[in-house]
Structures are given as C-alpha cells and as structure tokens.
Amino acid sequence: MISDARSHPADVAAILVEALPYIREFAGSVVVVKFGGNALAGSEDPDAALASFADDIVLLRSVGLLPVVVHGGGPQIAELLGRLGIRSEFRDGLRVTDAETLEIARMVLVGKVNSEIVSAINVHGPLAVGLSGIDANLIRADALHEDLGFVGNITDIDPTIITRLLAQGLIPVVATVGADLLGQAYNINADTVAGALAASLGAAKLVVLSDVDGIRRDPADASSTIAKITADQLDELVRNGTAGGGMAPKAQACASAVRAGVAAAHLLDGRVAHAVLLELFTDSGVGTMVTP
Numbered sequence: 001m002i003s004d005a006r007s008h009p010a011d012v013a014a015i016l017v018e019a020l021p022y023i024r025e026f027a028g029s030v031v032v033v034k035f036g037g038n039a040l041a042g043s044e045d046p047d048a049a050l051a052s053f054a055d056d057i058v059l060l061r062s063v064g065l066l067p068v069v070v071h072g073g074g075p076q077i078a079e080l081l082g083r084l085g086i087r088s089e090f091r092d093g094l095r096v097t098d099a100e101t102l103e104i105a106r107m108v109l110v111g112k113v114n115s116e117i118v119s120a121i122n123v124h125g126p127l128a129v130g131l132s133g134i135d136a137n138l139i140r141a142d143a144l145h146e147d148l149g150f151v152g153n154i155t156d157i158d159p160t161i162i163t164r165l166l167a168q169g170l171i172p173v174v175a176t177v178g179a180d181l182l183g184q185a186y187n188i189n190a191d192t193v194a195g196a197l198a199a200s201l202g203a204a205k206l207v208v209l210s211d212v213d214g215i216r217r218d219p220a221d222a223s224s225t226i227a228k229i230t231a232d233q234l235d236e237l238v239r240n241g242t243a244g245g246g247m248a249p250k251a252q253a254c255a256s257a258v259r260a261g262v263a264a265a266h267l268l269d270g271r272v273a274h275a276v277l278l279e280l281f282t283d284s285g286v287g288t289m290v291t292p
Contacts, residue, residue: 019281026280027064029204030166033057034070034194034253035117038211038246039270041075049271053209054120056276057171058127066166069121069128069173070197072190073113077105093246094144094151097187102150105187106132109175118173129165132175134185136161139178139193141186152178152186154193157200195253199260205280206257208250209270214288215243215251228289231255254290265290
C-alpha cells in the first residue's frame, strides 16, 4: 500500500489535503488511544504491528495532537500463566485474580508490554514515558467483586501526572494497574481505564484498538460493520447481545466516555497498518465511530 502510494504522488497529495482539516480541528486536543493486547498478539507480525502503532502515535504528536496511550495485555498474561502451569478461571469474561496471578499480571503489564510500547515510540526520539495507575495515585481502585480477587473497580482518577507529562511534550503510556488507599494493587480492565481517563482529561477522542474492525450488526459478518452509531444505539446492541463477549466492555467504555464529554469514540482493528491515522484523518475511516 505504501509503495503504491509512493508511485502516485497525486494520491499522496490528495491524502494530505484530506487530512489537513482534521489536523487543524484537533491540534492541541488530547487523544486517548487504548492499544489492546489482542491487537498485538493477533497480528501476523507483532513487531511490525507495534512499529506501525508507534509511527501513528508519534505522527499524532508531531502534528500537534496530545496522545495518551493506555494498554492491556490479556493474551500476554495468559501466555505466561500457561508457561508457568497456572490455570486461569474466568467469570463473566474477567480472569479471577489471586495474589500470584496479580503479581504475574503486573510483571507482564508493567515490565513487558509497557516497556515494549515505550521503546517502540522512543525509536523516534525521547518522547514516551511509561507509568502505571499506581504512579502518582493516577488510578484509585477497590475490588470489583470478592469472587474475582484482585480485579479492580475504578473509584477515582487523578490525571495530574498525565497533564504534567503532556505539558512537557511527552507521550504517557499507561499500564492498567491501580491501587486502593492502603496500597493494595488491582488489575483493571484496560477498556474501562481508557474510557475513564479520556473523560477525566476532557479528551477530544477515545480510540480503542483490538482485533476486530468495529461494531457489527451481525458479529459473524464482516460486511455488517457499522461506520457510525450513537451511545444509546450502542447500549441497545450490548443489551441484546450483538455487542457481547469481549466487545461489551469496549462498547460500554466508548458510550460512557462520550456521555462524559468526549466528542467521539472509535473502535478499530489495531492489526490494520496505520488504523489510527486512517480513522482520524480520512473522511471514510476504517472502524466504528461512537457519538453522544
């Protein structure tokens, strides 16, 4: 695709002209991008997918937007648990997290996935700073349900550390681990964190990247992807099970974010090269846009 574009300079110019109004509109605005573990693990070439994602984030920053990256790591956690012979139990799509599982989750999220994303962005310069919700009391949490162990429910977000980093021209990369007032850590759903953080920052956009191309009217039919949907319509698809399973928390995070003041939320397939740029800077987009 890139080589084809380079052989047709007029096409490249047309794309740049198409992007210009969007760049002007969102310059200086916060864009929260959730990079799901499935977007990375589901790619044929994870290294190339991560590099493409890093390119998009750096380009957003270069044209004046203020990107904040929030990431999950479910497949990576599951892989390490499997290698260690630890069996995972799920309830309502959430992994039951005892103390040992929590320690492994923190190791993967903070020590592996976070550092890999930061390193990929910093290939382009000293831009990215990795942190978790525990740092500077960014995310306060308590137990979502006693049967789930150390799975967290967000009780408060203090975005001070994020706004300070953005003011310095840096790109925060957030691992979704929070803590309660006594310092007990919790693993929190990354979609939920991304939506709540976007609302607290007054973000112009929330972008959720996973291994699906958006919301579908028929989950089994790729041609039924919905280009634009309201929060109320999305709620109905969650209620009737159309946006069920792993899509439900993504849909709920997007709906909650736009109701809290985020102008629009976007659900994209993160395995598509430069999906973020195509969605934000072209007329047609490549995923589902959720509006209030």
